[in-house]
Structure formats: C-alpha cells, structure tokens
Amino acid sequence: MTGIGDDSAVLAIPEGHQALVTTDFSLEGVHFRREWHPPDSVGHRCLARGFSDIAAMGGTPITAFLSLALPQNLPQKWVDGFMRGLFTLAEKFGVSLAGGDTAESPAGVLADIIVLGSVPKGKAVLRSGARPGDRIYVTGALGGSAAIVKLLLDEKRRRRIRPRDFPQHFYPIPRLEVGRFLRENNLASAMIDISDGLSTDLAHICEENGVGAEILEQLIPKALIGRPAPKVDLRLAMHGGEDYELLFTAAQRKRIPSRIAGIAITEIGEIKRTKNIMMINQHGMQSELRPEGWEHFNIR
Amino acid sequence: MTGIGDDSAVLAIPEGHQALVTTDFSLEGVHFRREWHPPDSVGHRCLARGFSDIAAMGGTPITAFLSLALPQNLPQKWVDGFMRGLFTLAEKFGVSLAGGDTAESPAGVLADIIVLGSVPKGKAVLRSGARPGDRIYVTGALGGSAAIVKLLLDEKRRRRIRPRDFPQHFYPIPRLEVGRFLRENNLASAMIDISDGLSTDLAHICEENGVGAEILEQLIPKALIGRPAPKVDLRLAMHGGEDYELLFTAAQRKRIPSRIAGIAITEIGEIKRTKNIMMINQHGMQSELRPEGWEHFNIR
Numbered sequence: 001m002t003g004i005g006d007d008s009a010v011l012a013i014p015e016g017h018q019a020l021v022t023t024d025f026s027l028e029g030v031h032f033r034r035e036w037h038p039p040d041s042v043g044h045r046c047l048a049r050g051f052s053d054i055a056a057m058g059g060t061p062i063t064a065f066l067s068l069a070l071p072q073n074l075p076q077k078w079v080d081g082f083m084r085g086l087f088t089l090a091e092k093f094g095v096s097l098a099g100g101d102t103a104e105s106p107a108g109v110l111a112d113i114i115v116l117g118s119v120p121k122g123k124a125v126l127r128s129g130a131r132p133g134d135r136i137y138v139t140g141a142l143g144g145s146a147a148i149v150k151l152l153l154d155e156k157r158r159r160r161i162r163p164r165d166f167p168q169h170f171y172p173i174p175r176l177e178v179g180r181f182l183r184e185n186n187l188a189s190a191m192i193d194i195s196d197g198l199s200t201d202l203a204h205i206c207e208e209n210g211v212g213a214e215i216l217e218q219l220i221p222k223a224l225i226g227r228p229a230p231k232v233d234l235r236l237a238m239h240g241g242e243d244y245e246l247l248f249t250a251a252q253r254k255r256i257p258s259r260i261a262g263i264a265i266t267e268i269g270e271i272k273r274t275k276n277i278m279m280i281n282q283h284g285m286q287s288e289l290r291p292e293g294w295e296h297f298n299i300r
Numbered sequence: 301m302t303g304i305g306d307d308s309a310v311l312a313i314p315e316g317h318q319a320l321v322t323t324d325f326s327l328e329g330v331h332f333r334r335e336w337h338p339p340d341s342v343g344h345r346c347l348a349r350g351f352s353d354i355a356a357m358g359g360t361p362i363t364a365f366l367s368l369a370l371p372q373n374l375p376q377k378w379v380d381g382f383m384r385g386l387f388t389l390a391e392k393f394g395v396s397l398a399g400g401d402t403a404e405s406p407a408g409v410l411a412d413i414i415v416l417g418s419v420p421k422g423k424a425v426l427r428s429g430a431r432p433g434d435r436i437y438v439t440g441a442l443g444g445s446a447a448i449v450k451l452l453l454d455e456k457r458r459r460r461i462r463p464r465d466f467p468q469h470f471y472p473i474p475r476l477e478v479g480r481f482l483r484e485n486n487l488a489s490a491m492i493d494i495s496d497g498l499s500t501d502l503a504h505i506c507e508e509n510g511v512g513a514e515i516l517e518q519l520i521p522k523a524l525i526g527r528p529a530p531k532v533d534l535r536l537a538m539h540g541g542e543d544y545e546l547l548f549t550a551a552q553r554k555r556i557p558s559r560i561a562g563i564a565i566t567e568i569g570e571i572k573r574t575k576n577i578m579m580i581n582q583h584g585m586q587s588e589l590r591p592e593g594w595e596h597f598n599i600r
Contacts, residue, residue: 007356029406056307106329107407
C-alpha cells in the first residue's frame with residue numbers, strides 16, 4: 001500500500017510537465033552496515049540515492065515513498081534515527097514523504113526509496129545526446145566516498161571516524177540545483193549521476209551514444225577527506241562509487257560556469273568518435289580506462 | 301536507478317489526470333515461500349498487490365517498476381519464471397515495466413513493486429467518504445487465499461496442491477475493471493482493497509470515517525476452493541487476507557449492478573453511526589467483529 005490512509009497516493013504533476021520515477025534499494029550488508037553507519041546516515045543516504053537520480057535528469061523532486069522492512073529486534077531508537085536522517089534531507093529540498101509500505105524483514109534492514117519528480121515536457125536531460133566533440137564535465141570532487149569506505153574497512157582507523165567529519169560518504173548532498181540549472185539553461189547534451197564510479201558511469205554514457213571519450217588524468221578533481229585533508233588516490237577518483245556527483249557533456253560552444261550553486265564544475269575531457277575511453281596522463285601517455293564497476297564494500 | 305538506460309523513467313500523466321503511486325514489498329519468508337510458490341506465482345502476486353491498490357482508487361495503471369534483490373545462488377530459471385509471471389499479468393492489463401533497481405540480496409528474494417497509475421483529477425475513490433446509511437459491498441468471494449495457505453501449512457496436503465487449481469492464492473486477479481467502473485459511474489463513496497482481511501479492511505474504512513458498520517453474516521460471500529469445491533469457513537472469509545477483492549460503500553439510492561466485468565458484487569451490510577462493527581447471524585444474534593489483522597503464514 002501507499003498513501004497515508006489510502007491504497008495509493010494521489011498526486012498532481014504540474015501542467016506541461018512529465019513525471020520522473022526512480023527507485024533504489026538500500027539493503028543492510030549490501031549498501032550499508034549497521035556497525036559502520038549511524039541510523040541518520042542510512043536514512044540520509046537512502047533518500048540521497050533517489051534524489052541524485054532526479055538531479056541527473058535535470059528534474060525537481062515532488063515527493064518520496066519509502067518501503068521499509070525491519071527485523072523484529074531492531075530498537076525503535078534506530079528507526080527514529082533513520083527517519084530523522086531521511087526527513088532532514090527531504091526538508092532541505094522541500095520534499096514530503098507521501099507513503100510507502102512496511103513489513104517485517106527476514107534479515108536486516110531493507111529499504112527501497114521511490115522518488116517521484118517532474119520535468120517540463122520533453123526537457124529531461126537523458127544519457128543519450130552526447131556527440132563527438134562535446135566536452136565532458138563533473139561536479140564537485142571524486143573518490144571521497146570510496147576513500148572513506150577504505151578507512152572503514154580498517155578496524156583500527158574505523159573507531160576514530162566521526163561520521164560528521166566525512167560527509168562525502170555519510171551525508172552526501174545530491175546535486176539537484178546543478179542538474180536543474182543545466183536543464184533550465186539547456187547546457188547539457190547528456191547527463192548521469194556518478195553512483196557507480198567515473199569509469200563505469202562514463203562508459204554508460206559512451207555506450208548509450210555509441211561514442212568514446214578522452215579524459216585528461218590531471219584534470220580529474222580528487223576529493224579531500226578528513227582533517228588534515230589529503231587528496232584521495234587517483235584510482236579511487238576514477239573508480240570509486242557513491243559520490244553522487246553529476247557527469248555531463250556539453251557542446252563545445254556552450255559556456256559552462258566554473259561554479260553552479262556553489263559547486264565546482266570541472267572539464268575533464270572530450271567525447272570522441274572512436275568507441276574506447278582513453279586516459280591521457282601528464283606526460284601525454286595514453287592508456288585505456290576500463291569500467292571497474294563498484295561493489296560497495298569491496299575496494300581493490 | 302530506474303528507467304531502462306536512464307537515471308529515472310520519464311512518463312506522461314494524461315492531461316487532466318492525477319498520478320497514483322503505490323509500493324508493496326514481496327519478501328521471501330514473509331509474503332511467499334520458495335518451497336510453496338512457483339516462481340511465476342511469486343511474480344504474479346508481486347504485481348497483483350500493486351495493481352489491487354490502483355484498483356481500490358478507481359485508477360488505471362500506467363507502468364510498473366520493480367526493485368529486485370536476489371541471493372547469489374538463485375538459479376536463473378527461477379528469475380525467468382518470476383519475470384514471466386509478472387509480465388503475463390502486466391500484459392493482461394496493457395501495462396509495461398519501465399525500470400527499477402537490482403541488487404544482491406543478503407537473504408532471500410526481495411522484491412518491491414511500484415505501480416504508477418492515473419485517475420481523472422479529483423475523481424480518485426478514497427477510503428474516506430462513507431456515510432451512515434451507505435450500503436457495504438464486496439467483489440467476488442472471500443477467504444480463498446487464506447484457505448489455501450491453511451492447506452499449504454499441512455505438509456501432506458501441500459504435496460498434492462497444483463497451484464493452477466488454486467488461482468485465488470497463487471494467481472489472484474486484481475479488480476481493476478470493477479474499480480474503474482465504480483469510479484466512472486460515480487457509484488462508490490469509499491473503497492479499499494481486501495488485502496488484510498474483511499474484518500481489518502472494513503475497520504480501516506470505519507476508522508477513516510469515524511463510523512461503524514453492521515454486517516449480515518449469511519451475506520458474506522465465501523470462496524469455493526479446489527475440486528470438489530467446498531465453501532471456506534466463515535472465519536477465513538471474515539479474517540483471511542490477500543484475496544485482493546474490493547470492499548466499497550455506496551449511498552443507499554445508488555443502483556449497484558449484481559455483476560461488474562463478470563465479477564459478482566454482494567451487499568453485505570450497512571454503515572452505522574455508532575463506531576463498532578457488529579455481525580448479525582441468521583438468528584438475529586449480534587456480536588462484535590474485531591479486526592484480527594493478517595499475518596501471512598500464521599492462520600489461527
């Protein structure tokens with residue numbers, strides 16, 4: 001069921017708009033660990049995944065639905081923390097929770113977030129639309145979330161981690177304003193959110209358009225994490241997932257601001273006709289960038 | 301993610317319509333058992349739950365999304381069967397699957413079905429709207445699904461059960477045409493689907509409206525199951541869940557057909573001003589009908 005007090009939620013999509021729908025699982029042991037993630041971080045990240053998908057379409061979230069299955073022995077305090085994290089992020093973007101489903105879980109906390117958004121008719125920014133010669137951009141900096149998972153995997157260092165000091169992993173902010181700005185100003189030819197890592201998500205864009213890309217290694221913006229804040233390894237910036245930044249392409253003639261809504265926008269390369277993705281290092285050496293995928297707790 | 305090849309699905313809601321959204325978990329060990337339910341039955345029932353919620357609003361399903369988490373060792377054949385069951389029901393109602401999410405499951409098959417539907421603006425049939433004096437109706441017959449769960453719980457009898465002979469439990473048909481007919485002809489004052497059992501779902505309607513009800517015991521349509529087809533016990537018809545029939549109320553002056561889209565419609569009682577729900581048996585004896593809830597594999 002969905003809809004607080006009805007079988008379905010009843011919602012208005014603004015006149016002249018299309019609906020956007022996205023759904024994302026957050027499963028204990030797969031996407032988060034209760035020993036690692038405070039409950040409000042789990043709630044926050046659960047909704048951030050959905051918002052990030054709406055951001056990547058240039059859309060505006062209208063409302064969210066939560067299907068939540070809980071193990072019988074879960075303390076109510078955990079659930080309260082989870083809901084607080086989710087609601088705090090929802091409020092930040094003026095979104096309400098319109099319903100969902102609840103069940104007893106056979107194993108661990110199981111959440112599925114559904115976000116309903118809207119976009120003016122025909123204006124959604126798709127993954128298709130990138131053309132050879134288009135420039136490739138990313139928002140923010142990459143590899144921060146994966147670098148923090150790497151710290152979490154180290155038992156000794158984990159104990160010293162305060163989640164609030166590592167927002168890239170525990171409280172990522174989806175780039176809704178950036179996505180909307182790009183769509184409103186008709187700047188992006190294609191867009192995707194970087195949830196599986198730059199190498200994988202860029203490969204998705206290239207496959208979708210039957211093109212390749214050339215990336216300049218030294219242009220990739222590497223995240224700074226913790227205090228003092230060292231830059232993350234290039235490997236993590238290239239392959240690490242769950243940064244929830246945006247990757248987009250734009251025709252060469254478009255002027256892309258260097259910051260949008262306070263977020264740095266970095267040009268990292270160019271779409272090419274030949275179908276492979278090449279990395280060029282500072283010495284001009286080329287190597288092929290292969291998508292490595294992203295398994296949440298399996299940092300290589 | 302959602303949207304085959306994009307971060308979100310982009311969908312048109314017909315002009316002058318509102319969107320309906322519903323989400324329902326189907327979790328192994330909670331809502332189904334792999335030893336009991338063939339994979340196509342699990343897929344069918346998963347989508348039927350969502351369709352039934354849309355039916356209860358008088359809506360039309362547009363598209364469905366599936367979040368599906370699978371254990372690593374699950375045979376591909378099981379997944380194929382699941383998808384076949386889901387697609388067969390989807391096609392029956394002209395609905396496409398627009399995307400979803402996939403993940404590895406930490407334990408068992410975990411599915412969350414999201415159905416997006418539509419209804420002309422302001423015309424959704426809500427749970428609120430029932431008034432004292434309104435007649436209470438149900439579609440089809442009740443208790444069939446619970447009676448079959450009771451058979452499944454009996455190890456010896458379970459082995460002889462052929463799922464196709466017991467469609468009420470394994471392949472229930474959501475009452476979409478009935479719901480739409482009632483809405484188009486402005487017949488129902490309130491509606492809900494009977495997923496938790498008559499006693500519980502009628503209590504939801506009564507609570508929502510601050511009213512009570514009087515039910516005539518001998519009018520409750522009891523399901524016939526198997527061959528030869530004995531009628532199910534009154535207890536199961538009153539309290540058994542997952543029949544996915546509709547319960548609705550209508551003003552006394554409305555003429556309700558005895559069949560809609562081939563489905564029997566039965567008047568079983570009346571909405572009352574006093575807040576309890578009374579059952580009256582064939583001897584005119586009254587007793588209070590208390591909602592018993594419905595736990596999927598816990599038949600009392």
